[in-house]
Amino acid sequence: MNKVYEKDGYVLRLARKEDAEEYFENNFRPFDPETARLTGSRTDFSHDEVVGFLKKCIDDKDRFDFLILSPQGKIIGESVLNEIDWELRKANFRIAVFHPEDCGKGIGSWAIQSTLDFAFREARLHRVELDVFSFNPRAIKAYEKAGFRREGVLRDAVKDGDKYGDDILMAILEEEWE
Numbered sequence: 809m810n811k812v813y814e815k816d817g818y819v820l821r822l823a824r825k826e827d828a829e830e831y832f833e834n835n836f837r838p839f840d841p842e843t844a845r846l847t848g849s850r851t852d853f854s855h856d857e858v859v860g861f862l863k864k865c866i867d868d869k870d871r872f873d874f875l876i877l878s879p880q881g882k883i884i885g886e887s888v889l890n891e892i893d894w895e896l897r898k899a900n901f902r903i904a905v906f907h908p909e910d911c912g913k914g915i916g917s918w919a920i921q922s923t924l925d926f927a928f929r930e931a932r933l934h935r936v937e938l939d940v941f942s943f944n945p946r947a948i949k950a951y952e953k954a955g956f957r958r959e960g961v962l963r964d965a966v967k968d969g970d971k972y973g974d975d976i977l978m979a980i981l982e983e984e985w986e
Contacts, residue, residue: 813922817879820922825863832858835906846944876919884910887923897934920954928985942974956980
């Protein structure tokens, strides 16, 4: 499966091992603090940690790691189906647009739609699920626009600085996608 999606010069394609260095250099030196906050990630990653992780992901048969490339060919984000359970035909989903200047342009919404297209048409999944923090309203709106439905809320399950936030569970089924 080597599906490539394109829109307005942006490209969404599966990651390749030769992408690992650029993936690290362009996005993790340093990792944007706001992206880390909204994704529940940390901000400090070593070169070997990131490069090794991406290369390992590419070999993992239970995940698909897509990269989002700008019209200039720069890696600006990722859209991932991971933790795939092939028997139940379900996967976890996550997405990140790494730089604030690339947000708010519809790139994330397009990448979500394209990844779901791949999930249901190519990978033949039945269910795609995710969790999103209540303090990330832009992501919640994008997921709802793509057809994800709220299934539950883990109240005060995450921290946002000194405040608590909810962890919202969402999913979309193949018949809802069609």
